[in-house]
Amino acid sequence: MSANQPPHSTAKDLVPPTMTARYTNSEWAARIKEVEKSLSISKERHSVPRRPEDVAKFIDHTLLKLDATGAQIDGLCAEARNEGFKTVCVRLNFVARAVSNLRGSAVGVACVIGFHEGTQDLTEKIKEAHAALSAGATELDIVLNHPLLSPSSPSYEEIFVELASLRNLAPPPVCLKLILETSQLSPHQITAACVLASAARFDFVKTSTGFNGRGASEEDVRRMSSAAALLAANERDGAGEAGGVLRMQVKASGGIRGWDDCRRMLECGATRIGTSSGVWIMRELREREKDAEKGGREGGGKRPGVTRLYTDEEVSGY
Ligand SMILES: O=C[C@H](O)COP(=O)(O)O
Numbered sequence: 001m002s003a004n005q006p007p008h009s010t011a012k013d014l015v016p017p018t019m020t021a022r023y024t025n026s027e028w029a030a031r032i033k034e035v036e037k038s039l040s041i042s043k044e045r046h047s048v049p050r051r052p053e054d055v056a057k058f059i060d061h062t063l064l065k066l067d068a069t070g071a072q073i074d075g076l077c078a079e080a081r082n083e084g085f086k087t088v089c090v091r092l093n094f095v096a097r098a099v100s101n102l103r104g105s106a107v108g109v110a111c112v113i114g115f116h117e118g119t120q121d122l123t124e125k126i127k128e129a130h131a132a133l134s135a136g137a138t139e140l141d142i143v144l145n146h147p148l149l150s151p152s153s154p155s156y157e158e159i160f161v162e163l164a165s166l167r168n169l170a171p172p173p174v175c176l177k178l179i180l181e182t183s184q185l186s187p188h189q190i191t192a193a194c195v196l197a198s199a200a201r202f203d204f205v206k207t208s209t210g211f212n213g214r215g216a217s218e219e220d221v222r223r224m225s226s227a228a229a230l231l232a233a234n235e236r237d238g239a240g241e242a243g244g245v246l247r248m249q250v251k252a253s254g255g256i257r258g259w260d261d262c263r264r265m266l267e268c269g270a271t272r273i274g275t276s277s278g279v280w281i282m283r284e285l286r287e288r289e290k291d292a293e294k295g296g297r298e299g300g301g302k303r304p305g306v307t308r309l310y311t312d313e314e315v316s317g318y
């Protein structure tokens with residue numbers, strides 16, 4: 001299937017039923033507590049690619065302003081094609097236009113769902129997701145209903161049912177990302193959201209919508225990346241010979257404006273960057289590379305090469 005082919009184009013009116021619960025709230029609470037007990041936040045600095053064509057593949061080129069115009073979406077798609085970005089990230093009303101713009105390219109189309117509060121009910125989110133897939137979206141960035149993580153009475157069961165139902169509607173190769181809105185969550189709630197997203201087989205946890213509170217922070221990305229690594233390791237242990245466990249990845253988004261912000265997020269363990277400043281990041285990176293080359297020629301330094309962030313087994317291939 002090509003990157004831009006609608007995965008559900010033959011089943012336009014078919015919306016699968018919602019999934020039933022897997023664990024009770026208190027069982028989820030116990031599982032989350034276990035994960036928290038063994039979670040240590042990695043201080044590792046992940047290696048980062050420097051060649052612009054490699055960096056571009058980590059970027060979701062994003063335009064989510066409510067007053068965005070069709071002409072701006074056309075421009076966004078042209079930039080994404082030109083730079084070789086991973087996707088363009090747009091609202092539902094522009095998915096079909098973006099898909100048509102990007103036909104024949106390797107650039108995918110990500111659509112935000114439940115944007116930006118996340119509090120829509122499950123039926124609403126399922127309808128939106130179904131419409132996005134039918135229009136050709138290859139990735140869905142779904143906002144967590146984060147008020148359901150309220151510290152006094154968290155509804156883990158309800159959140160899991162929502163996530164599992166959306167995964168059921170959109171199986172791989174559709175890439176599913178859960179937007180946590182980390183500015184609204186405590187570290188404990190962030191870990192809880194990672195546990196639920198991983199159990200529902202989401203491909204990514206994503207920091208922010210860019211519309212509520214601060215954007216991505218190094219601390220949050222490190223926590224999410226460490227939790228994802230631990231959850232994959234736990235599952236690998238449980239899977240024994242069966243293997244095949246995929247590591248959930250982290251998308252940093254919100255307020256990432258320049259190459260230094262982008263590099264810092266990748267160093268903390270993000271493997272996708274959501275930003276409305278993609279073109280500026282690439283411009284800055286090219287300028288830095290030019291300076292480094294110049295310095296290298298004059299001072300005998302070495303141009304940084306491309307390094308791998310994860311092994312093939314660790315990433316899910318998106
Ligand atoms: O999903 C991505 C964010 O909305 C992008 O946020 P930004 O406009 O602050 O770059």
